[in-house]
Amino acid sequence: MRYEELTIEGRNAVLEAFRSGKTIDKVFVLEGCQDGPIKTILREAKKHGTMVKFVSKDRLDNMSETKKHQGVIAYAAAYNYATVEDILAKAEENGEPPFIFLLDGIEDPHNLGAIIRTANLAGAHGVIIPKNRAVGLTATVAKTSAGALNYTPVAKVTNLSATMKELKKQGLWFVCADMDGEVMYRQNLTGPIGLVIGNEGDGVSKLVRENCDFTASIPMKGDIDSLNASVAAGVLAYEIVRQRLQKK
Structure with missing residues (x-):
């Protein structure tokens, strides 16, 4: 099964991706950001063993395709992983x-x-x-x-x-x-x-x-x-x- 959406931006979108069972390879979070939605995303990342990187706003802005990342961008796997x-x-x-x-x-x-x-x-x-x-x-x-x-x-x-x-x-x-x-x-x-x-x-x-x-x-x-x-x-x-x- 293939995942078509590879870059996921925004708090709700990233949270939904985790909860829908998508395989998330990495999450990039704005450094110093500790509000409620971000904490929930970090909890989900920990639960799924996903790597988290805290990065600067400039780095997120450069990575962002939508320019509406809200301090979080996730990379989903292009394909499902096997065991x-x-x-x-x-x-x-x-x-x-x-x-x-x-x-x-x-x-x-x-x-x-x-x-x-x-x-x-x-x-x-x-x-x-x-x-x-x-x-x-x-x-x-x-x-x-x-x-x-x-x-x-x-x-x-x-x-x-x-x-x-x-x-x-x-x-x-x-x-x-x-x-x-x-x-x-x-x-x-x-x-x-x-x-x-x-x-x-x-x-x-x-x-x-x-x-x-x-x-x-x-x-x-x-x-x-x-x-x-x-x-x-x-x-x-x-x-x-x-x-x-x-x-x-």
């Missing part, structure tokens, strides 16, 4: 060991869209993203995914490390993309696997890395030191695909 259980169920339906992408803080919507597109074409069962410090399912992500969002479930979780620990109990193991890791061609990347891709600038965070079982690197011969996050995800994903096909 981690939905992703595992998809693998089970297909009779395949789970293959999941876990994205640690991807901030560029074009990268996220491209990775979701790659995940779909590589036969991954879903993508997991964190709630904070990462882009959500915006209209740009949807467009860049070239329709893949209609078929590949994306789950949003509060804590990536905790989710990985839960998935380990279900038999998954995790490989983390890292320039200092063992070359991917020398690794066994078959079985129930989670491919962990880090932030465009900082890579995989320490906590998430500690929950990975292996690190894999892509051999690089050029003069610069790293690939774009979505390209790295594609290269590693297709090594997983190659090894799975070979095993069959």
Whole structure:
């Protein structure tokens, strides 16, 4: 199901969006504003685990399309989020060991869209993203995914490390993309696997890395030191695909 209204402005509109069950990714509130309606919106945001940012009037004015934001603007998801259980169920339906992408803080919507597109074409069962410090399912992500969002479930979780620990109990193991890791061609990347891709600038965070079982690197011969996050995800994903096909 798709949400057409991506930017929601004004107190009543934002409150109604929460109460109607829309998935709200972020709420921007005028700093210092503490009146009744704003407090109600903040309560709803807390209840739904939505990220809240307090910003200046200038910032809100710049973001506003209607110029009638009343001190609050919300970003709704372009698509509904799935659950981690939905992703595992998809693998089970297909009779395949789970293959999941876990994205640690991807901030560029074009990268996220491209990775979701790659995940779909590589036969991954879903993508997991964190709630904070990462882009959500915006209209740009949807467009860049070239329709893949209609078929590949994306789950949003509060804590990536905790989710990985839960998935380990279900038999998954995790490989983390890292320039200092063992070359991917020398690794066994078959079985129930989670491919962990880090932030465009900082890579995989320490906590998430500690929950990975292996690190894999892509051999690089050029003069610069790293690939774009979505390209790295594609290269590693297709090594997983190659090894799975070979095993069959």
